[in-house]
Amino acid sequence: MVGHIQENESFLGQPTAREVRKASDGTWILSRYDDVLQALGHPNAIVDGSIRQLMERASSAWPQRYSAWSNICQLVLLQSGEPHRQLRKATARVLQVTSIHVDENPLRETLHTCREVEDVDVISALVEPAIDRAMAPLFGFTTNEMTRIRESGVGVYKNLTAGLAQIKPSIFEADNTVLVDAFSDVVGRPADAWTEQDYAIVFLCTVVLQPLSDLAANTLAFIAPHPELQEAARASRGGTTAFWSEAERYFISARYIHRQSFGDGMSVGANHIPGGARFICDIAAANRDPSRWPNPDDFDPARAPLSNLAFGAGPHRCLGVALSRQFLPQFLWGVLRVANVSPGKSPVKRRCTMAVEEPIEIPLAFKMLEVAR
Ligand code: HEM
Numbered sequence: 487m488v489g490h491i492q493e494n495e496s497f498l499g500q501p502t503a504r505e506v507r508k509a510s511d512g513t514w515i516l517s518r519y520d521d522v523l524q525a526l527g528h529p530n531a532i533v534d535g536s537i538r539q540l541m542e543r544a545s546s547a548w549p550q551r552y553s554a555w556s557n558i559c560q561l562v563l564l565q566s567g568e569p570h571r572q573l574r575k576a577t578a579r580v581l582q583v584t585s586i587h588v589d590e591n592p593l594r595e596t597l598h599t600c601r602e603v604e605d606v607d608v609i610s611a612l613v614e615p616a617i618d619r620a621m622a623p624l625f626g627f628t629t630n631e632m633t634r635i636r637e638s639g640v641g642v643y644k645n646l647t648a649g650l651a652q653i654k655p656s657i658f659e660a661d662n663t664v665l666v667d668a669f670s671d672v673v674g675r676p677a678d679a680w681t682e683q684d685y686a687i688v689f690l691c692t693v694v695l696q697p698l699s700d701l702a703a704n705t706l707a708f709i710a711p712h713p714e715l716q717e718a719a720r721a722s723r724g725g726t727t728a729f730w731s732e733a734e735r736y737f738i739s740a741r742y743i744h745r746q747s748f749g750d751g752m753s754v755g756a757n758h759i760p761g762g763a764r765f766i767c768d769i770a771a772a773n774r775d776p777s778r779w780p781n782p783d784d785f786d787p788a789r790a791p792l793s794n795l796a797f798g799a800g801p802h803r804c805l806g807v808a809l810s811r812q813f814l815p816q817f818l819w820g821v822l823r824v825a826n827v828s829p830g831k832s833p834v835k836r837r838c839t840m841a842v843e844e845p846i847e848i849p850l851a852f853k854m855l856e857v858a859r
Pocket of ligand 1: 564574694697698739743802803809810
């Protein structure tokens with residue numbers, strides 16, 4: 487079977503779907519597909535308030551006039567209830583586009599510099615430039631502006647995923663300030679005059695593009711040692727729906743979704759999570775639930791595509807699903823129509839945090855196809 491890969495070639499460890507359980511600090515951990523789906527969609531689930539509390543504590547170490555925190559905390563993902571509904575609407579309006587275009591000329595240029603290139607970091611050389619070029623028009627930015635804002639948001643993304651408790655307030659504040667200043671500079675409005683649409687755009691340009699970049703890079707890294715997978719993806723001009731559905735299920739890098747229950751809590755399967763309790767949904771494990779996907783630790787693009795939890799579920803479900811599903815095959819086709827890919831010599835570098843297993847550098851080798859020269 488084409489591209490039927492065993493787990494030992496994977497990099498995410500072995501996230502395993504288990505019974506609902508409770509950690510020693512009282513946090514509930516959910517990892518089965520049905521449990522996660524039910525909990526994230528439950529009307530008594532809200533964003534875990536302790537994340538906001540941590541941010542508040544960190545920023546209170548600074549005088550108010552220096553604090554960029556109030557801007558950053560408008561991020562749609564950190565809101566609940568009515569503020570969330572409003573920001574989500576503003577964000578959805580920004581994303582009301584019918585199509586994006588991944589301009590493949592820059593990909594060709596990058597790869598064409600030599601006939602054979604070794605150890606090209608695909609994230610910085612291919613994926614990020616492709617994302618910036620494809621996304622800039624959505625927000626009315628030039629590609630350079632888009633790159634500047636996205637890069638300014640890296641620190642904020644790291645703080646959000648790495649566990650704020652471990653971050654010094656000064657670093658937290660400095661990272662927030664870099665993003666707020668860069669965005670204000672580009673849009674020509676000081677932070678206290680940002681509109682709701684500005685908050686939506688700053689969020690979209692920074693934190694949410696990271697998982698898209700990770701998925702594109704992880705998929706390319708994974709197919710690098712598999713010419714047969716590359717041939718199949720080439721034949722379908724960038725991968726079939728089934729291929730990408732399997733890639734979403736298998737290679738997601740955003741692993742945990744933090745929530746809190748309120749009111750009279752919620753029943754999940756045979757368990758009751760009381761109001762006020764915190765819970766974590768392990769969506770990577772839920773995507774490998776054997777009751778939904780037989781042999782879930784195998785990457786098998788021949789599976790019939792089933793909906794998965796890579797994009798979350800419920801009121802916070804990802805608003806970028808359609809965009810991501812347009813971008814990914816166009817990007818892969820842009821690469822594979824020009825070159826064969828194989829593993830690089832230098833090791834892949836990853837950053838593992840509480841929430842993500844993010845690729846930092848993925849060095850791969852490229853050999854131009856005859857027809858592409
Ligand atoms: C493969 C790529 C992506 C993955 C795996 C992904 C995953 C996710 C997940 C798991 C959530 C839910 C988080 C939660 O419930 O706390 C989320 C939320 C979100 N995503 Fe994505 N995302 C991707 C790409 C994108 C893109 C390209 C955009 C837009 C340009 C986007 C926009 C959003 C927004 C706006 C939210 C927040 C929704 C809300 O809080 O109401 N995402 N994403």
